[in-house]
Amino acid sequence: MRINVSGLLKSAIGTVRDYRLSDTVNISGSDSLVEGEVSLVRTDRGVLVKAALATEVELSCGRCLSRFRLPLTMRMEEEYFPVVDVMSGGSLTAPNEPGCFTLDEHHDLDLTEAVRQYALMAVPMKPLCREDCSGLCPSCGQNLNRGACGCVDQEIDPRWAKLLERQLSEDQ
Secondary structure: OEEEOHHHHOOOOOOEEEEEEEEEEEOOOOEEEEEEEEEEEEOOOOEEEEEEEEEEEEEEOOOOOOEEEEEEEEEEEEEEEOOEOOOOOOEOOOOOOOOOEEOOOOOEEEOHHHHHHHHHHHOOOOOOOOOOOOOEOOOOOOEOOOOOOOOOOOOOOHHHHHHHHHHHHHHO
16 A cells, blocks of 8 residues: 655645555454545645545454454545655654654655554444344353354342342333
């Protein structure tokens, strides 16, 4: 996911270059195809990247632990800063901002890490294989999406019995 931007760095501020992106990125332990539109804008400090991207990541369900593929869409906006002046070849200092992205010494803009970070932020905290996932039986571990297990209902913990009685009386 590398784009050489030396020509863009020599252009006037506000110059825009558009690209179609299709490449793989290791997002959550496996490679995922990332596709979309990328727009690069020359700024006074570097290159602003605006992108609308789509991918799929393989995850484990938060209830039943099954592996499934989750489609993700991301809108990305990041500024990349040069470390070498494109005209003179002299060194430049990147802004003292934590987590800022830089262009390498050959004026290549590498989107891989930014795409990975945006994709990880787009993943839900508790991913579900489907909205009505039944999860696992707490006794035997059977995946309840595949059918009921043979477990007998357990007795209610006596500490919770009063709450159950109250709920049953409210339901009547």
